[in-house]
Amino acid sequence: MPASAPHAAPAAPDSGETAPERSARLTGQRVGGGFTTLYILAIIGVWIALLTPASVTLSLRIADLDPDNKASSLALVAGVGAIFAMIANPVFGHFSDRCTSRWGRRRPFIVTGAVVGGASLVVIGLAPSLPVVLVGWCMTQVALNAAMAALIAVLPDRVPEERRGTVSGLMGMTNQVATVGGTFLVTATGTQGLSMFVVPSLLGLVLVGVFVFYLREIPRAKDEVAPISWREIPRSMWINPLRHRDFAWAFVSRFLVWTGKALLLTYKTYFLMDHLGYTADEAASILSWAMLVLAIGVVVGSNVSGWLSDRLQRRKIFIAVASLVFGAGMVLIALSSSVTGFVVGIAVASVGQGIYVGVDYALVVSVLPNSETDAAKGMGLFNIANALPQSVAPAIAPLFLAIGGGGSNYAALYLSAAGFALLGAIAVAFVKSTR
Secondary structure, eight states, X not given: OOOOOTTOOOOOTTSOOOHHHHHHHHHTOOOSXXXXXXXXXXXXXXXXXXXXXXXXXXXXXXXXXXXXXXXXXXXXXXXXXXXXXXXXXXXXXXXXXXXXXXXXXXXXXXXXXXXXXXXXXXXHHHOSSHHHHHHHHHHHHHHHHHHHHHHHTHHHHHOOHHHHHXXXXXXXXXXXXXXXXXXXXXXXXXXXXXXXXXXHHHHHXXXXXXXXXXXXXXXXXXXXXXXXXXXXXXXXXXXXXXXXXXXXXXXXXXXXHHHHHHHHHHHHHHIIIIISOOOHHHHHHHHHHHHHHHHHHHHHHHHHHHHHHHHHTOOHHHHHHHHHXXXXXXXXXXXOOSHHHHHHHHHHHHHHHHHHHTTHHHHHHHTOTTXXXXXXXXXXXXXXXXXXXXXXXXXXXXXXXXXXXXXXXXXXXXXXXXXXXXXXXXXXXXXOSOO
């Protein structure tokens, strides 16, 4: 579709244009390779800032401040922080949908979230006590999830249906690319001091900055949107699951599979330290390579499944197969008694996770209610399925770890993760409006 000048008038409501086509025409940008590359790098940047502490450095910081109670303290900090993330995603997504800033709907939230998130990570790095870590982590979750809510909304805003599987595949790999990148950053910065928090956040801010400099948005007039009020917050947290059942089932599937994933990511460091007997530094080194294996599997699986789902115009079968493969990886980890078994389990799980994330954004966009006016709200609510497991997993993990006494039954923990993945495969079968 030919690009129009940025000042072109909006199309008439009956023009037949989709929201992505109209957005691309108004901004005068094609959704080509350059735009897609910068978009994906920006998402990676926010994930690096958020997932490096979530997967490695937050647990190390807590272990340094409270070595005797590190598991329960991590559960508290991660769980409370996830609640803030769960709220921030749809609330700031809804405000982004209603934003009439001269800079556009998405850019103010992306930039402000990245800056405030980086400052919050500094608070964690300098924290003298666990309460300060808790406050810093809650601030981080709010800020970076606000940025992510606006970023993810660019998919329904700008990407046409026929390319959503491919772009979804690229988006799907961002999480693991950021995780492995952050893990290697920690090996470079060390496992002590402020730099292990500052360096990932600065890298994320640079990648976000390049994208928002390139991104162009047409400001919305105030008479085009409903006025914003604090009473809008409860509305931003709700999409009726009875009226929008396909969206609800897509949400449930993601929540179940991501609960299994959260059990892996949250406790993988302690698995290596407490179950296999490695030190913190040794565990960090092992994880850097294990996460590289995971990232490779996710990158390959997500891009192949995203591309193939566009060609076949099918989404659900990929989600179901991916959930089962991921569950098989969790079983292998549950039965492992060595680093080799752990890494093999990671490799299998990575393929399943890659297939899943390569398709699920494309799936949810196809069942998204009011995608033209409430895209960020809907995607923000869907992303609760990412954030809520971060709270649920630490809350339920001690129940599985305590099976048999001793509080360290990691086999039961990861078998439960496999069970959640199996339920996720079943849930997606109930989505009816897309194949």
